[in-house]
Amino acid sequence: MTKKLLMFDFDGTLIDSVPDLADATNQMLTQLGKPTHTLDTITEWVGNGARALVERALSGSNNVDARLSVAEIEAAEQLFFTAYAEHDVSKTITYPDVDQGLRQLKEAGFTLALVTNKPIRFVPNILDGLGWTPLFDMVLGGDSLSTKKPDPAPLLHTCKTLNFDPAQAVMIGDSINDVSAGKNAGIETIGLSYGYNYGNDIRDSQPNQVFDNFADLLAYLLEK
Incomplete structure (x- = not known):
């Protein structure tokens, strides 16, 4: 060949790795007082990196809410990173x-x-x-x-x-x-x-x- x-x-x-990514995503959303999402929904948001996953989760959709500020996204991303560090291999x-x-x-x-x-x-x-x-x-x-x-x-x-x-x-x-x-x-x-x-x-x-x-x-x- x-x-x-x-x-x-x-x-x-x-x-x-979606089960761990979903756990971390929902932990982030809970800390922010936002609705959590199902495993199937979060699965469709995975693939473009952590920032895109966080943006989609905050928006509750594949279509990112244009009203999200950079500061809001960055703060949420740090919460996600902290949560994922606790879950990154436990269910993967x-x-x-x-x-x-x-x-x-x-x-x-x-x-x-x-x-x-x-x-x-x-x-x-x-x-x-x-x-x-x-x-x-x-x-x-x-x-x-x-x-x-x-x-x-x-x-x-x-x-x-x-x-x-x-x-x-x-x-x-x-x-x-x-x-x-x-x-x-x-x-x-x-x-x-x-x-x-x-x-x-x-x-x-x-x-x-x-x-x-x-x-x-x-x-x-x-x-x-």
């Missing part, structure tokens, strides 16, 4: 076949990188808890650079840092942000249908390939 660098999204692709689980699959890909000689929109401060603890820290040659969070997915910069930065041409890379994720980032970077994209993606079918984003489970993705990558 000509592809040597596999760049993975995190939430909704490798891990199901891996999707089926992901743990063994990542290890097989590493053993097969692929270079693995994690490119997520999750704030970087929360990533190492989760990786350590899952025993995945040695698997990834590079880890980028949503605030590691000045821009995040769907901007191509995190993907191109990862390729450059690890000395791979974009033509040798694949971006693997569950949302339109992952697919758009890959397309914007000129990198092949693979979509996974079981993640979040705001309730939309990942196929609508037209990635190069789509798989409904990690086992099928693994077979595809190992057989190429």
Whole structure:
């Protein structure tokens, strides 16, 4: 296979972290005296980073209330960060076949990188808890650079840092942000249908390939 660098999204692709994100979101809203929301509702707000999740939660909608002030959003975001630090791995689980699959890909000689929109401060603890820290040659969070997915910069930065041409890379994720980032970077994209993606079918984003489970993705990558 000509592809040597596999760049993975995190939430909704490798891990199901929504229960912890929802707990932290509702704790933030309770502290602010605002209505809380169901797990299904909050699931549709995940994927654009913590700031977007906080803005949507404060608005009670995917459409952010234009009346929210920057000060209000920043104060709420700090409450969210504090709450999430208490919950970030307690309910987070891996999707089926992901743990063994990542290890097989590493053993097969692929270079693995994690490119997520999750704030970087929360990533190492989760990786350590899952025993995945040695698997990834590079880890980028949503605030590691000045821009995040769907901007191509995190993907191109990862390729450059690890000395791979974009033509040798694949971006693997569950949302339109992952697919758009890959397309914007000129990198092949693979979509996974079981993640979040705001309730939309990942196929609508037209990635190069789509798989409904990690086992099928693994077979595809190992057989190429």
